[in-house]
Amino acid sequence: PTQPYDPANIFAKILRGEITCNKVFEDEHALAFHDIAPQAPVHVLVIPKGAYVSWDDFAATASDREIAGFIRAVATVARDLDLVQPGYRLLANVGANGGQEVPHLHVHLFGGRPLGRMIS
Numbered sequence: 001p002t003q004p005y006d007p008a009n010i011f012a013k014i015l016r017g018e019i020t021c022n023k024v025f026e027d028e029h030a031l032a033f034h035d036i037a038p039q040a041p042v043h044v045l046v047i048p049k050g051a052y053v054s055w056d057d058f059a060a061t062a063s064d065r066e067i068a069g070f071i072r073a074v075a076t077v078a079r080d081l082d083l084v085q086p087g088y089r090l091l092a093n094v095g096a097n098g099g100q101e102v103p104h105l106h107v108h109l110f111g112g113r114p115l116g117r118m119i120s
């Protein structure tokens with residue numbers, strides 16, 4: 001990874017139960033909860049349970065089982081929230097130029113309205 005994993009990051013605290021979250025899904029591989037500052041009617045964050053700084057770190061170092069489990073969890077959350085038919089958007093910010101603020105991999109899941117063509 002480009003930086004060591006910081007176990008004091010806010011999502012690590014959520015995973016340890018040290019701070020609360022509004023949980024929507026949890027399994028062996030992933031936890032999903034509502035973003036504290038939603039940018040769409042549905043704005044959920046899906047995080048792997050392992051200690052991965054970013055998408056890049058995860059892809060490079062996680063096991064195939066963890067990667068498959070995480071991807072399936074993201075899709076399951078969208079399905080459970082009935083977002084498949086209307087459609088939704090996934091986003092993962094990586095590093096400074098990507099605007100990543102929390103150094104634990106998270107995939108944003110947006111839905112509930114037409115999202116347009118924005119890249120930001």
Ligand code: 5GP
Binds near residue numbers: 021092100
């Ligand atoms: P990033 O910019 O790193 O991709 O996104 C971080 C996201 O985490 C932001 O959308 C922000 O609103 C959300 N966030 C930051 N702190 C907390 C928190 O304590 N709880 C929850 N549920 N979301 C948070």
